[in-house]
Amino acid sequence: MILSTGKVCVAGCQEKVLSSIWYLWTGSNLARIFKVLWHFSSSLAGVFSIRRLASLWLTFFLVMVTFDLAFSQSTQGEEKQVWKRQGNKWRIDNSNGATFTVFDPKSSDGTGFGLAAGVSSSSSAGVLGEATGVDLTATTTIEPWIHFSITATRLDWFVRKPGTYAMRGASLTVSSNSAVLVDFEGFANLVNQEDPAQSIGAYYGVEQPGMATGLVNWITASNFNSSDRLLIFSEGSPSKTLDLWNMISVSQSNSSCEYEDEAVITLSIQVLTVFVENQKSD
Amino acid sequence: MRKLLLALVGMTLLIPAFAWAGDPSPWPPVGAEVEVFKLISGNWVSLGAGNIGADARAFTSKPLAGDSNQKYWYIPFENHASVAQWVSWAITGTRWDWFVRKPGCYAADCIGFFIASNYSVDILYSGFDDLVYQDTGGVTLTIPVWYAVWGLGTPPPDSLWIPAASLNGLDIFIPDSKDLHYGISHKLWNKICTVPSNSACEYEDDAWVVIELKRIKIWIDPQTGYFKPLS
Numbered sequence A: 001m002i003l004s005t006g007k008v009c010v011a012g013c014q015e016k017v018l019s020s021i022w023y024l025w026t027g028s029n030l031a032r033i034f035k036v037l038w039h040f041s042s043s044l045a046g047v048f049s050i051r052r053l054a055s056l057w058l059t060f061f062l063v064m065v066t067f068d069l070a071f072s073q074s075t076q077g078e079e080k081q082v083w084k085r086q087g088n089k090w091r092i093d094n095s096n097g098a099t100f101t102v103f104d105p106k107s108s109d110g111t112g113f114g115l116a117a118g119v120s121s122s123s124s125a126g127v128l129g130e131a132t133g134v135d136l137t138a139t140t141t142i143e144p145w146i147h148f149s150i151t152a153t154r155l156d157w158f159v160r161k162p163g164t165y166a167m168r169g170a171s172l173t174v175s176s177n178s179a180v181l182v183d184f185e186g187f188a189n190l191v192n193q194e195d196p197a198q199s200i201g202a203y204y205g206v207e208q209p210g211m212a213t214g215l216v217n218w219i220t221a222s223n224f225n226s227s228d229r230l231l232i233f234s235e236g237s238p239s240k241t242l243d244l245w246n247m248i249s250v251s252q253s254n255s256s257c258e259y260e261d262e263a264v265i266t267l268s269i270q271v272l273t274v275f276v277e278n279q280k281s282d
Numbered sequence B: 001m002r003k004l005l006l007a008l009v010g011m012t013l014l015i016p017a018f019a020w021a022g023d024p025s026p027w028p029p030v031g032a033e034v035e036v037f038k039l040i041s042g043n044w045v046s047l048g049a050g051n052i053g054a055d056a057r058a059f060t061s062k063p064l065a066g067d068s069n070q071k072y073w074y075i076p077f078e079n080h081a082s083v084a085q086w087v088s089w090a091i092t093g094t095r096w097d098w099f100v101r102k103p104g105c106y107a108a109d110c111i112g113f114f115i116a117s118n119y120s121v122d123i124l125y126s127g128f129d130d131l132v133y134q135d136t137g138g139v140t141l142t143i144p145v146w147y148a149v150w151g152l153g154t155p156p157p158d159s160l161w162i163p164a165a166s167l168n169g170l171d172i173f174i175p176d177s178k179d180l181h182y183g184i185s186h187k188l189w190n191k192i193c194t195v196p197s198n199s200a201c202e203y204e205d206d207a208w209v210v211i212e213l214k215r216i217k218i219w220i221d222p223q224t225g226y227f228k229p230l231s
Helices: A016-026 A029-044 A048-072 B178-182
Strands: A079-082 A083-086 A087-092 A100-102 A137-141 A144-149 A152-161 A162-176 A178-185 A191-192 A201-209 A229-231 A239-250 A257-269 A274-279 B004-010 B032-034 B036-040 B043-048 B056-061 B064-068 B073-082 B086-092 B105-116 B121-126 B131-133 B145-149 B171-174 B184-194 B204-211
Touching: A016 A100, A029 B204, A087 B004, A144 A257, A152 A162, A152 A239, A162 A257, A191 B073, A201 A257, A201 B073, A229 B145, B064 B073, B073 B145, B086 B131, B086 B204, B105 B121, B105 B178
Parallel strands: A152 B073, B004 B204
Antiparallel strands: A079 A100, A083 A087, A137 A274, A144 A162, A144 B064, A152 B056, A162 A239, A162 B036, A178 A229, A178 A257, A191 A201, A191 A257, A201 A239, A257 B073, B032 B056, B036 B043, B086 B105, B105 B184, B121 B171, B121 B204, B131 B204, B145 B184
């Protein structure tokens, strides 16, 4: 009966707009207005002329639409206090980790007018309620989230003599409720800051924790940019850790100088799935 | 000439004016030191961490974390290497001994000299002089000495001979070049002229050759060439 409009909406996405339009129409207010008008038209068909009836119909329609728009503006829902479980205790959540909004719980005349529900544009949780005897639909929208930490974003080599050296540079730990793509960009050899024609060969490897140096799959810096990793999480594997290894090859031809490369690791949520949990009372 | 000592007092450390480019690594470095491995004969050998004599050390810094609903997280990443100046040199001998039976001018290809470095070096000379009579009395108390850098197997022309005393203060600058990186070899010739008035005796001079590295990193201890302590 009631359509949930659960949509995962990342800040700024167009789904918000589409969702709002979809709600405005399928959220039944206009459809119900038409339904009521049709009902009245049928009842009054024998009393008024067709012209008079059309005039009444149009006037009433405009009044209802105006009322509905005004009403919808004023019923963006009431935001409720959210509590968050921390250990064994419930604490008031002020972190905006979730919001809870209740939309117009019911109408008094039982025509189905007042039963409006939806998800506020910025909410990550919404609820839909109906009076006794009417279906109750709870809609939960969970936005994709990501938590990551990286132990270092800068590597400093101090090299006294030519040679090939390696280190485990950083550990990247990611957890998310969605798949996450780890994209490497800008990785290149380390460039001499005085003579860009000179460079130090750089290689990278992404491995599971605990990998021995000799087993690292070394990839040249330029090829590393196309070595993206897709991380998929599950209940059994809620987070992933990747070790980022770095190897440099300093040759005799490398002058004493500072060498540098700047790159970017991009984490992006890949699957904007609609995660809706509907619970209907009987 | 009985004895000529060429002592290479390696690394005199004058820090040249050097415009830092980019974002040089500070010393002491920020962040945490990590274990470094060096590839030696196909095997990774741990250099450990905290070793001031290690060939290389590495530090990691600027950790980052994020926790949000945003779709993209851009993590800036920097990889920086500071490469110190190194020098590799060899000399075939630091003592020359002449045994002269009769007066005359003699020349010899005394020593071979090899130097390689990844930046400019200066070769400085000090203490060079004629050979001095080592006993009391005597008639002519010195034996004049000349030097010349010459790569062929026959003595150099007269114009290339430099009187010993003229070497002192001479600064031979070898600029950074590909040749220098892979090594430059020279031969140093020596000439002496004994005269009838030189009494039979021992004659000697001690001198120094100084190799100066022109770029010493702030994290290098100029006296030892190793890493400076972190604290």
